[in-house]
Amino acid sequence: MAEFAEIEAADGIRMSWNVWPSSRVEMARCVVPPAAVISPLQPLAQPEAVLQYPPLRCRTCRAILNPFCSVDFAGKIWVCPFDFSRNQFPPHYSELSESYLPGELYQQFTTIEYAPPGDRGLPPLFLFVLDTCLVEEELTFLRTSLIQAIALVPPNAMVGLITFGTHVHVHELGFSACAKSYVFKGSKEVTKEQILDQLGLVSFHHKSAGVIAGPKDGLSASSINRFLLPASDCEFTLSALLEELQKDAFSVASDKRASRCTGTALNVAAGLLNACVPGTGARIMAFVGGPCTEGPGMIVGSELSEPIRSHKDIAKDAVPYFHKAIKFYEGLASQLVNQGHVLDVFACSLDQVGLAEMKVAIERSGGLVVLAESFGHMVFKESLKRLFEEGASSLGLSFNGIFEISCSKEVKVQGIIGPCSSMERKGPSVADTVIGQGNTTAWRMSGLDKNTALTVFFDVASPTTQEASKSFYLQFVTSYQHSDGQTRYRVTTVTRAMVDGAINTESLQEGFDQEAAAVIVAKLACHRMEAEDEFNPSRWLDRLLIRLCSRFGDYRKDDASSFRLSSKLSLFPQFMFNLRRSQFVQVFNNSPDETAHFRILLDRETVTNSLLMIQPSLVSYSMSAPPSPALLDVAAIAADRILLLDAYFSVVIFHGMTIAQWRNLGYQNQPEYKDFADLLQAPHTDAEAISKERFPVPRLVVCDQHGSQARFLLARLNPSATYNSAPAGAELIFTDDVSLQVFLEHLQRLAVVAQN
The missing domain is CATH 3.40.20.10 (Severin)
Known part of the structure; x- marks a missing residue:
């Protein structure tokens, strides 16, 4: 897919269909939904495409000036390609002429970034939330890795520390004379007002009213700096606290699990950040070594005889804590999104920790997740190090993003699958049907990095066939807080052709990106598996593939031997074969936590990375x-x-x-x-x-x-040689799965008899 990879390198976008039918009916006959996988903060292909002034927006639809705008150089007027309204250039564009264009009008700058001068926001904040219900060896591994990581944290970044076991301890870093912490009971859900009152973070004139305080409400810097300090000011204090950190003091009987209040700890962490730094880039980094056994977010009881929920238990609805825990984390997700804060989870345990329940809070806040067997495992240690290392390979963590979409009138937005949360911003471009986070043209992304990708689903607005060879436009605008504190705007504007799908099937096939389509179908299948109780992913994928091959294949009816697929679609059946066998569809032998981990990463990754998950x-x-x-x-x-x-x-x-x-x-x-x-x-x-x-x-x-x-x-290999059919001396795979060859033979036989 070299031509589509070039588009991705330039604009960070891959679309399932790069030529669209001009009617909704013909779009439905294309089977694979029209969608785009976009990486908002992919490194710019042309580093010079960074402008040091604010973007210029259309006065009616709020789209941003781009290379597809019509410009009247004499009258200093530009016409928006989305709603065709005429806009006057402001005075600082007075030198504009055909020979002197601003950067955003150059044809090669379809993706551009604005970095206007202005006040920089507060530096990023990292609030470490540590599980102390660990064996001594695991605690040592965690302690060592965190001390190394803190040394890599930027000196101006703010840091804080919370530990939890049976109770939650909020450590006061601003009091270096001796260790001091505030304790919350882990078995009881704590309200925001109780958190603020116990930590002494409520302004005197607001205390009686129970209003949440913040810097604008009279909360002094000295109050905030009791718990959150620049890394350069508290590195010694924090390192000393970690070195002296002991496992939870409460003993655990041999037939019981440790008393672990993960949900309460995260609730307290969110409340602390809400009081001190609302609306500022901050990450709660939770290091969890076992299941939550008490308080909100509980996933299993303390008795070892009680098993942790499995996929089979969830399917049977034999999960006494599951739905209540998810409801708790949905509430936590809403709070974090409103505050602009992120939840990252490092789950390191041979047992499950409740990642399946936490998934909603991690995804909606744009958080990261790492799943490993131990805090001593290289997966955990190297991943934690990569978060803070500098250089070209670093993640480029950014905060407080808002992602907006502008569309031509022929296109509507159904929703997004990925690390974001709907802002419920209505408009003419909002479709009636919803996929993922929908009913809006703007989404909040509390945390994002250079690899973060969103999958946007579209619908064709026109109910009837229109003139062929039309073009439509899409614009993606991401405003975010850069890691240096500066507010930036990344703008990508693209155009695609619309044709009469009933006549120009060859044009549709030429514009089909089978790699992007496979990834989009995989993400949609995972979303429906979680959203719909009776959804059968294997059957749905089979029907989708049969309909696609029947629609675009070249064959004589009822003659399977005559079936041929264009080179533009020939790899798609192979991708679907591997998707059906992947950990996304076949959850057997995986725990709910592992499945949640796989799906979180699939939802947030680019086409190239997601395709590796499907077909290595x-x-x-x-x-x-x-x-x-x-x-x-x-x-x-x-x-x-x-x-x-x-x-x-x-x-x-x-x-x-x-x-x-x-x-x-x-x-x-x-x-x-x-x-x-x-x-x-x-x-x-x-x-x-x-x-x-x-x-x-x-x-x-x-x-x-x-x-x-x-x-x-x-x-992960195609079982072309099994105990049922194997040439002499060949390597065997002991499985009952059919091979790719058998799968394709069945597909051809069904496609030539299916109706379009």
Whole structure:
């Protein structure tokens, strides 16, 4: 998809259809919904496209000046392409002429950023919320990683510390003479007013009325600095607190779980930030090592004999705490979004911690999530380090984003799937049907970074076929607080063609981006699995694929052997085959927490990264040839090869049997076998490069053919050779799943008899 990748590099946008039918009926016949995956803060392809003045908006529709506007240079007037209203240029555009254009009118600057001078906001704030119901070894791992991370926090960034176990402890960093903390009972839900009153954060003249205080309400800087201080001022105090941090003092019986009040701790953290820094970029970074067993957000009782909910329990509605916990986190999500704050969760435990319940608060606030087996695992340690490191590979954390969409009158917005929350801003571009966060043309993104992607679903507004070869326009505007505190505006304006879908099917196929379409379908399937109780994803995907192939395939009716697909659609069935087998659709053998983790990352990632989650990449290394892509098939396994599988969440280095034997004999340590040593090192070098560019850092699995961990590779390969059908001497996959070849044969047989 080279042509679509170029568009993505320039504008950070990929669309399922780059040519649209001009009627709603024909759009429905295209089967795959019209949608766009956009990365609002993707690094600019042209760094010079940053303007040091505020954007110029249309006086009626509020769209921003862009290269598609018509300009009257003599009258200093520009015409908005969205509502065709005429707008006067302000005085500072007085030098405008055909030979002297402002940056936003250059045709190559369809994506541009405004960085107007002005007061910078407060520096970013990181409130660390630590679980102390851990074994001593885990607490040591967590303590060490956090001390290293705090050393990387920008000196001007504000930091705070809350610890929790049976109770919640809010630590006062501004009192360095001795350790001092305020304690909240973990088993009881705490109101905002109680939090402020106990912490002494309510102004005297507001205290009796119970009004939440903030800096504008008379809350002094000294009151705020008791709990939240610049990292440079409290690094020693914070490090000392962490070094002396002890596990929860309350003993735990051998047949019980630890008393852990995760929900109360997050509630107190949100209340503290609401009092001190409302509307300012702040992140609650929660480090959780086990399930919440008391208070709001509880997911399981304290008795070990009581199992934590599974997918089967949720399907049967045998989950006494599940719905109440989700309701609590929905309320927390609303509070965080209103405050402009973010919830990040680092869940490190062999047991579940309640990520499935927390998902709504993490997603709507634009938070990050890391899931690992232990606080000592490289996935956790390297991911935490990447959050604060500087350089080209850093995440570029930004805050307080608002994402707006302007559309031509032919297009309406159904909604967004991704890390955002609807602002309920109505308008003529709002569609009647809703997908994800809808009923609006503006969304709040409390937290976002350079990899954050949103999936926007559209609808064709016109009920009847109109003139062919028309164009429509879309504009995406993201205002946000940069990591340096400056408010910036990223503007992307694109145009696409509309044709008569009944006549110009070839034009539609030419504009079909099968990679983006596969990712969009995957995100929509996951959304419907969570939103609809009776939804069957495998059946829905099968029907969608059959209808698409029947609509655009070339065949003679009832003759499967005559079926052909254009090269523009030929990979799509393979993507759907792998999606049906992926962890997004097949939740068996995954816990609800793992499934929530997978879906959070799918919803927020770009097309390239999301496609790796659906269909991993496979690279082959051998002595006889340079590294080369290999088919994702069991036939790729050979005794004299090394395979590198990138499945996004994990990276697997798989040694063939002969390679493993040579390695075990130590040939790589002998000078005459330097080529073999280089061969062994090559996949590790590539795996390290992959890990440096990704968040969270993927799990690295190194395994050998016929070894126990080889399952991480075998589970993702096409089972073309199984115990039912295998050539002599071939590597086997023990599964009842059909192979890709059988899947395609069934698809062809059904497509040639299906009705359009």
